[in-house]
Amino acid sequence: MSGVSAVARIRATADARGGTALRELTGDGPLALRRSRHPQDAGAAHVVLVGAMAAPLGGDRLRVEVVVEPGARLLVTSAAATLSLPGREPAPAHYDLDLTVAGDAELIWRPEPVIAAAGSELRLWTRVHLDPHARLLLREEQVLGRHDERPGRLTSRLTVRQGGRLVLDQSTDIGTGAPPGWDGPAVLAGHRTLGQMLTTRAGTVGASAEAAAFPLGENLTLLTAVAQDIPALRAALEAPDPTPRPVPVP
Template structure:
């Protein structure tokens, strides 16, 4: 089911149209020039057969903040599967932050996630994605992810990850870690350090591989470097 967020900058009052799917977007109070939207589960998520699709379109010189009110758990699916797809488009100077909460893939869950990011060259985006393979004491189920980012009509980032139990144990994927925590920026860069990849286009990827989500320091990286 489709969840849709449409925001258009307006000199009097920014226009915002929200459509509820498996997630319900709700506008929150915010200062002038900022549209703050919470994503709230409209029912139990994530179960076998659930197909979450989120479309976000922002046009004009407005800052949008998307807030997840809680983490998401993909439960055991007994041979079934589910999907979580995000399609985000920013045009005409739009700015957006999306601070994702932990996405937990329980044992015997099978999930595919896709993220499509399309920005005009004068737009800015900051996105945090925290993937956790298994609840406490679990190995965790199967997760595959696809990310594509296009800025100013040019493909600037493409990443496909197979996070099935056997594949993710490789030293180049997760090794012994259980959590893959990532902050991605497009249109501006995070400060240089030995754990941040600077993209050829204007943008950065800060990533942490940790045993538990609370061990990641990306919350501090976000607080110190992301406007909002």
């Protein structure tokens, strides 16, 4: 099977001055990582994921591994949307995210949306491993198709373990080629954009006509929403810019 295989790794650790150091920052192929200044917290690290080439294409296997060690604070964003495109062979692309957050550590995962272009097939799996005293804000946004084009297929899975216990394992399969009913009233109801926000911050999430909130585990909440476009989705998630201030753990 053709395609590109690439892995990016981020490891954030607390330094001796109350800040955060990046002990590991490596990426290859289409996964490039860049250091940046945190917009609000001088003691936190900020990493930007930059697409160095068109990806993911059909047959590609991409993986991002993030570890936030005790006392560290990390913000991860992306320079642009992730665009899933068809490859030369009719094979799905795989994009895995493995996020581990230790006790008294904080991860804010806030990339730009994943867009499933016409003819593409992407399998996205996000695995989250949390210490019971970890702090997390994870936002995922997915868009079916570019402007005025048919959607590609996007199969996504989110699994969350807190203190070693599985608290969430959910999957969605939407877009052209997905099982019937994906665009029906029980799933997207004609919308083209969906998203979710997973957070340990009390008071960050709520619910609206377009969104629903679900309590999970210890101080952990999942908010899901559908919308016609990204601005409407972020409004439904009540988080147009959800970067929280660090919150001390008792």
